[in-house]
Amino acid sequence: xxxxxxxxxxxxxxxxxxxxxxxxxxxxxxxxxxxxxLQEEIQAIEKASAKVTKDEGALDKPEQxxxxxxxxxxxxERMHCIIFQPGFTENLTIIDxxxxxxxxxxxxxxxxxxxxxxxxxxxAVGNHMNGGSRVRGQADGFNIEILPNLRDxxxxxxxxxxxxxxxxxxxxLYVPSGEAENAKFPLPEPADVGQAALVNFDDVLxxxxxxxxxxxxCSKQAAKVIQGSEDNQQPFKDIMDxxxxxxxxxxxxxxxxxxxxxxxxxxxxMYYSWKPKSGKEPTPKTFFSQWxxxxxxxxxxxxxxxxxxxxxxxxxxxxxxxQKRALVQKPPTQKAKPEGLKARLMKKRKS
Numbered sequence: 001x002x003x004x005x006x007x008x009x010x011x012x013x014x015x016x017x018x019x020x021x022x023x024x025x026x027x028x029x030x031x032x033x034x035x036x037x038l039q040e041e042i043q044a045i046e047k048a049s050a051k052v053t054k055d056e057g058a059l060d061k062p063e064q065x066x067x068x069x070x071x072x073x074x075x076x077e078r079m080h081c082i083i084f085q086p087g088f089t090e091n092l093t094i095i096d097x098x099x100x101x102x103x104x105x106x107x108x109x110x111x112x113x114x115x116x117x118x119x120x121x122x123x124a125v126g127n128h129m130n131g132g133s134r135v136r137g138q139a140d141g142f143n144i145e146i147l148p149n150l151r152d153x154x155x156x157x158x159x160x161x162x163x164x165x166x167x168x169x170x171x172x173l174y175v176p177s178g179e180a181e182n183a184k185f186p187l188p189e190p191a192d193v194g195q196a197a198l199v200n201f202d203d204v205l206x207x208x209x210x211x212x213x214x215x216x217x218c219s220k221q222a223a224k225v226i227q228g229s230e231d232n233q234q235p236f237k238d239i240m241d242x243x244x245x246x247x248x249x250x251x252x253x254x255x256x257x258x259x260x261x262x263x264x265x266x267x268x269x270m271y272y273s274w275k276p277k278s279g280k281e282p283t284p285k286t287f288f289s290q291w292x293x294x295x296x297x298x299x300x301x302x303x304x305x306x307x308x309x310x311x312x313x314x315x316x317x318x319x320x321x322x323q324k325r326a327l328v329q330k331p332p333t334q335k336a337k338p339e340g341l342k343a344r345l346m347k348k349r350k351s
Contacts, residue, residue: 007032009068016078017232019239026086033079037066045070073229077221081240084218088211092250095207098199099257102284105188105196106264109291110271114186117174118298121166122150144272147294167301180309190296197288201262208255215247 007024012032015024037045045067069075109115123142153162175183222240226233269275269282276286 007065009065012069013072016072016075016082017236019078019082019236021082026083029079030083033076033083036076036079037070041066042070073232074225077225078236080221081218081225081236084214085243088214088218088247091207091211092254095204095211096254096257098195098204099254099261101192102196102199102261103257103264105192105288106261106268108188109268110264112186112188114170114174114184115188118166118170118186121169121173122147125162125166125169141273144274144290147290148297150294151297163297164301167298167305171305181306181313183306185299185302187295187298188291190292190299193288193291193295197285197292199261199284201258201283204258208251208258211251215244215251218247219244 007028011023015021015029021029045063072078126142126146150163150166151161154160155165170186171180171183174186222236222244226237226240229236265282265284265287269287272287274282274287274290276282278286280286
């Protein structure tokens with residue numbers, strides 16, 4: 001395994017002492033760390049090395065590499081601290097991205113005028129359809145569980161759906177004719193809603209706790225190196241001090257973002273009066289699952305309407321061009337000249 005990494009011990013030493021991965025990247029260091037020699041193996045190699053000095057043979061190349069690796073001060077702790085950094089950044093970025101997407105999706109559902117207009121249309125159409133009922137025909141709101149079912153409510157001739165009618169009505173009422181081709185989609189993006197539905201607050205909390213433990217462990221490993229390497233503290237100490245300070249700050253910011261997410265999610269559930277039928281506390285999965293299919297199907301119809309508008313404008317443009325060409329190609333009618341042959345014949349007939 002070690003031979004397949006194609007590493008020189010001098011390069012490894014430079015990477016570990018100077019915290020420089022320009023020659024040996026993180027992936028190779030990760031594999032080296034996974035195959036690092038344990039204390040018992042180091043002792044066995046040292047015994048074998050002692051025999052070499054007595055002309056009893058030479059160490060094999062892998063053993064020689066591990067022997068020289070063990071001579072680098074705190075090689076294991078140094079490797080741990082170096083390879084921890086990119087993994088930490090990636091994991092925290094993933095969590096932060098999830099939380100930001102959920103916050104933005106909640107904000108859209110809470111304050112976007114387009115969403116409010118769509119909801120108002122659905123309510124108005126529902127009341128109109130239930131106009132014969134004093135109770136259902138005068139509703140002040142509706143359960144968002146009906147949203148995925150709008151596509152299934154068909155017209156009498158089965159040629160269109162309630163979802164299509166809502167999209168068409170929204171575009172007619174709220175989209176200026178000059179902006180019909182590039183009108184802003186009024187709902188959250190279906191992909192964002194789908195990602196928001198995947199967020200599990202308990203899992204995110206567990207992930208943040210694990211990252212906190214990992215930072216603490218990395219800090220301990222760094223302390224071992226600094227305290228036990230008087231001659232080789234720098235630049236390791238300065239680099240790790242800066243990284244650990246930045247890591248703790250970043251984790252604090254993500255924790256604050258997590259708290260904001262929970263608050264905004266509670267607000268959006270309250271705004272839409274959402275409570276699962278199971279009686280359990282609302283979760284992003286149970287809430288946003290009502291929106292995933294609706295936003296996706298709404299966008300499909302939205303795109304079709306945009307394509308229809310574009311086709312109509314293309315047809316109108318072609319007609320205008322054809323009309324202009326017809327006017328150009330039509331020969332102009334000329335009035336008969338008074339002294340012309342036709343005029344003289346007409347005059348002769350009259351006389």
